[in-house]
Amino acid sequence: MNKAIVLYQSKYGATRKYAEWIAEALGCSAVETKKADVEQVREYDLIILGGGVYASGIAGLSFLRKNYAQLKEKRIIVFAVGARPFDESVVSALKEHNFKGPLTDLPLFYCRGAWDEEAMTWGDRVLCRMLKKIVAKQDPASHGPLERVIMEAGTKHDWTDREQIQPILDFVRGNQP
Numbered sequence: 284m285n286k287a288i289v290l291y292q293s294k295y296g297a298t299r300k301y302a303e304w305i306a307e308a309l310g311c312s313a314v315e316t317k318k319a320d321v322e323q324v325r326e327y328d329l330i331i332l333g334g335g336v337y338a339s340g341i342a343g344l345s346f347l348r349k350n351y352a353q354l355k356e357k358r359i360i361v362f363a364v365g366a367r368p369f370d371e372s373v374v375s376a377l378k379e380h381n382f383k384g385p386l387t388d389l390p391l392f393y394c395r396g397a398w399d400e401e402a403m404t405w406g407d408r409v410l411c412r413m414l415k416k417i418v419a420k421q422d423p424a425s426h427g428p429l430e431r432v433i434m435e436a437g438t439k440h441d442w443t444d445r446e447q448i449q450p451i452l453d454f455v456r457g458n459q460p
């Protein structure tokens with residue numbers, strides 16, 4: 284396989300874990316987007332970029348948006364890590380929300396991350412607890428996947444699982460369309 288690199292942006296560690304699992308499986312490096320230099324990234328043929336999902340936005344995509352002109356000849360794959368359970372509709376909603384312009388046709392994969400209110404920054408914790416109070420007052424029948432997670436997960440849950448990188452590896456290795 285050609286030279287690959289995994290870039291990632293992770294606030295609480297789940298995306299980093301997936302990035303490191305993928306890098307280990309492919310025998311390449313995992314580097315934080317904040318530390319990545321586009322000139323060095325240009326040396327790779329395959330760029331796999333992973334980002335945690337916060338308020339529907341995929342972290343780290345700004346690296347691609349900013350540098351796309353220099354990377355457009357590369358094979359680029361994106362994976363998002365969120366708390367929602369996997370569902371095709373979750374992936375299409377993330378695509379619609381995050382993939383604009385030249386990023387539109389990039390392949391997007393999804394891995395389920397973690398939810399730990401105690402580990403969150405003060406601001407994130409306040410935000411999530413406010414959200415939880417609002418969700419608690421709603422009719423459960425109206426809840427979408429994230430609302431259900433917020434109400435069911437308690438304050439701490441870890442859904443990370445190495446098996447979730449398999450579709451990414453299959454795609455990279457050409458075992459899947």
Ligand SMILES: Cc1cc2nc3c(=O)[nH]c(=O)nc-3n(C[C@H](O)[C@H](O)[C@H](O)COP(=O)(O)O)c2cc1C
Binds near residue numbers: 293294295336365398
């Ligand atoms: C402020 C905040 C907003 C979040 N918003 C979403 C969201 O919109 N959709 C989702 O699926 N998960 C959401 N999550 C859950 C994170 O995606 C999940 O914790 C994931 O593991 C984060 O990746 P990281 O561990 O690499 O930081 C949110 C978490 C926080 C703290």
